Amino acid sequence: MAGPGHRLGITEPISWSGPTENDVIKTRELEKFLADVGLYECQEEAISREEVLGRLDQIVKTWVKNVSRAKGLNEQLVHEANAKIFTFGSYRLGVHGPGADIDTLCVGPRHASREEDFFGELHRMLSEMPEVSELHPVPDAHVPVMRFKFSGISIDLLYAKLSLWVIPEDLDISQESILHNADEQTVRSLNGCRVTDQILRLVPNIQNFRTTLRCMKYWAKRRGVYSNVTGFLGGINWALLVARICQLYPNALPNMLVSRFFRVYTQWRWPNPVMLCKIEDGSLGLQVWDPRRYPKDRFHLMPIITPAYPCMNSSYNVSSSTLRIMTDEFQRGSEICEAMDANKSNWEKLSEPYPFFEAYKNYLQIDVSAANADDLRKWKGWIESRLRQLTLKIERHTHDMLQCHPHPGDFSDKSRPLYCCYFMGLQRKQGVPTNEGEQFDIRLTVDEFKHNVGMYSLWKPGMEIRVSHVKQRNLPGFVFPGGIRARPIKMAGEGRRVSLTKVSSHAEDNALPQELNGGSKRKRDDADTATSLRDSKYLAGVGVSGELVHEGRPSGSIGTSYSGNAVVELSGKILSEKVEDNMVYELANTISPPEGPSHSGGESDAFLGLDPSLSSKEAEKLAIEKTFPEELDELEDNPEYKNQAKIWSMKGISMESSSTKRALLVSLTTSTAAGSCSSLQSSGNLKDLEPPELLPPASSLNLATSAPKPVLRFNFTSLAKATSEST
The missing domain is CATH 1.10.1410.10 (Poly(a)-polymerase, middle domain)
Known part of the structure; x- marks a missing residue:
């Protein structure tokens, strides 16, 4: 003890x-x-993982000798050439479960390059092995990675090129000296292993x-x-x-x-x-x-x-x-x-699972589709890495008055094999007085998000994204387990019960785990039940390099199309937590x-x-x-910091006059020319992507205009009559 x-x-x-x-x-x-609940793997799988790691270590040792020989090193250096496999993440921490991937790092010598040798020669070697499948290199990620399955076990393989000519078998990568003369990608690749080992020591x-x-x-x-x-x-x-x-x-x-x-x-x-x-x-x-x-x-x-x-x-x-x-x-x-x-x-x-689709009355639905499975995987990975920007933009453009709850996973529809979608719950900020008919227009926000997504330079025909508003009662059936919607009913003298209603014959059977009647839920608005899912209108699609397109657009056409009235009415009980605006940072000194x-x-x-x-x-x-160290008072007293914080909080927020305070109405833009952002590549590496800077408002991007589009607004007409249930 x-x-x-x-x-x-x-x-x-x-x-x-x-x-x-x-x-x-x-x-x-x-x-x-x-x-x-199945969080521990069986002994057979544990042995298989050890065998795969041993085999992978042999492969990189063979690889580095081939590279050394190809670069003209003498036989003595070729014989001494070495590379080594390290693990990190959940596997190294000892908390991985059945079917989890293994985060691995290949450490190689100074003459084995990342671009030519790791993503070139090693990729070629792996692609020729029958045990390897689903090989997917992501060289342009913030932390470059090669993903594949080896004998059915998922592997994420990073590469660190050290300044050593020979990698010793007993190499200790926890030493600070290991970072000497290392490039940024190597430092980031080594960081996973170094952090994992340090956690276990601490x-x-x-x-x-x-x-x-x-x-x-x-x-x-x-x-x-x-x-x-x-x-x-x-x-x-x-x-x-x-x-x-x-x-x-x-x-x-x-x-x-x-x-x-x-x-x-x-x-x-x-x-x-x-x-x-x-x-x-x-x-x-x-x-x-x-x-x-x-x-x-x-x-x-x-x-x-x-x-x-x-x-x-x-x-x-x-x-x-x-x-x-x-x-x-x-x-x-x-x-x-x-x-x-x-x-x-x-x-x-x-x-108990969080009842996400019972917690809000209004959602944003982001639909993603592509022409084939490989394109969908790449397109989906790119969009998922950008979704956080939509949350940030909505917060900033509405002065944090409109809050988003992104669902962390995607959903698929059995009736549409090359399709998936994401959802965000929407609600007004709690504790702020509400004016009758108050609206927020986020068309510009959505447009900026589409520009961000449109930067994907590997776009192919068939890759599309659509953003739409959908009310809770009109959610598609495939988001519910087995297509069964859990419908809360108030019983006399009792708490809430759940009745099950079949939603769609094309429901995804395993979209979510069965939700239990235990999390707090919003009251369901049963008015206007005649409105169907077909009435949820799309904002737009995105084609190559961000052009906003119709379905079935003529080849080469660039333009924007909106249909229907996309007005979101937000009412009901708001989540109670208030995030403090005062950002006082406290660093640890010796205590x-x-x-x-x-x-x-x-x-x-x-x-x-x-x-x-x-x-x-x-x-x-x-x-x-007492666990909080002394405050950094100099930050609070520094007028430059205060001014900078104020400027930062306003960054990206569209200007509004006092006469339009209750409704941020802006005109929507259309598209950029194809290929205008070819420098950005798809990463697909969702765990390690560094967040890019937010783009300037779309109005400053000198975009062409098109026909007027309906407004995506949030109408707070019934907030004063909010229900008393907690969310």
């Missing part, structure tokens, strides 16, 4: 207390629950960390907040958050760690950063996360800092909308864990241990340096406050 002399992290732990008998029982229940008990992380990843996926590309958190983010809780409760079992995860992050004052260790400047001059020096770092909403040099924010994708959603989910988790402590709830309740009694193993002295007369919960709350 860890004691005060074994402190990990930038502050003292909140509690040194060990597990109670009840914690032991609840942890066994948690482990059984995780096994029952947690007090690896097995407890793994069980807790498995639970939190499963919970996040079920609650719809596991997706880095759409603005939530990915695997590395959740691992860092869990690791920090393990540091704060070093002797706790997973049952308590899960509970304290929600308790701590419900009270966390974002954007204070979560850090496992101090940020070091290092000796190589690489940029690290520091809002005092780098203006962009000041505007990260939920900083989760990687522990390996160069320390970076791993959660730059989080927006105000997705942060609000996650904090709501942390609060829900905390309440359920408290109920579990009183034996009034269970792990199943905690991990002296708090004064107080030494550890003696009991709960009464678990919270060090606090008034013993406080209740356990009060003491823990104050202890959580």
Whole structure:
């Protein structure tokens, strides 16, 4: 059991207390629950993974010798030439599940190039092997990657070219010197392995960390907040958050760690950063996360800092909308864990799927289609990597008055094999007075998003995207499990019940897990039930390089077409979480241990340096406050920072006069010429894409105009009559 002399992290732990008998029982229940839901792979699959990794290591060793010989090195150097495979991510952390891919890194010598040798010769070798299938190189991603299946196991393979002539078999990539003379792509490729290994060094008990992380990843996926590309958190983010809780409760079992995860992050004052260790400047001059020096770092909403040099924010994708959603989910988790402590709830309740399609009255639907399966995979990957920009644009262009909830996954329709779609829930910001008939026009916002998507230089005929508004009652059937819509009905003297109604004969049977009647839901607006799904009108399609097109447009035509009235009426109860605008950042400096009694193993002295007369919960709350380092007051007092924050918050927002404050009405633009943005390539690498800068407003892009289009507006006419149900 860890004691005060074994402190990990930038502050003292909140509690040194060990597990109670009840914690032991609840942890066994948690482990059984995780096994029952299928989070552990079987022994046969584990052996297969080890064999594939061993085979892959042999292949890169053969590859580097071939490259060395082809470059004219003598036989002695060819014989000594070596490359080595490392793993990282969920597999290296030991929390992968059945069918999960393996994140791997190939480390090679200075004479084996990325472009010619890794994506050239190694790609050729893999393509000729019968065990390899679905080989897909992505050389232009932020972190270049080669994806494929080897004997049925998915592999993501990165490449790091070191400045060494010979790669030793016992190479330690955790050393800072390994980054010497490395290019940016190599630094980013090495970062995954270095961060993963550092996490395992910085947690007090690896097995407890793994069980807790498995639970939190499963919970996040079920609650719809596991997706880095759409603005939530990915695997590395959740691992860092869990690791920090393990540091704060070093002797706790997973049952308590899960509970304290929600308790701590419900009270966390974002954007204070979560850090496992101090940020070091290092000796190589690489940029690290520091809002005092780098203006962009000041505007990260939920900083989760990687522990390996160069320390970076791993959660730059989080927006105000997705942060609000996650904090709501942390609060829900905390309440359920408290109920579990009183034996009034269970792990199943905690991990109930979020009822996304019952939570909102209005949605944006983004339809994606292509001419063949390969084109759809590439086109879909490109669009998915850009969807976060639509959320950011809507937030900025409406002054955060209109909030988006992106669904982290896509949906398919069995009746349309070369098609998929994405959804975003829409709601007005909570706590702001509503004027009758208030509207927001986001045509310009949608147009800018289409320009962003239209940058795809590998566009092919048949690749199309359409954006439309759809009301909750008109959602397509394939988004519901088995095409069955869960329809809440208010029963006299009882809570809500669910009746099942068949929606579509072409429903996707496995689109979503069966939703349980447990999450909070909005009342359904049953008025105007005669409106059908066919009445949901599309805004536009996008063709090559961003031109907005009709279906079946003549070859070579460029133009825009809108049909129907796309007006969104938003009413109902709004989510309650308010994201603070005041962005005070706090970095970790050396912090002296708090004064107080030494550890003696009991709960009464678990919270060090606090008034013993406080209740356990009060003491823990104050202890959580102590985990925040000293504030960077110079940021708050700096007028340049304040002005810069104001300018940033206005960036990309369309201008409006006082007479049009209630409706941002702008004219829509059309298209750019084909091939105007050929420098950007599809990455498809959703986990590692760096977010590009937002484009300027479409009105400044000197685009041609076309016929007027209907307005996509959000009409808040009934907000005063909002229902009392929580979302």
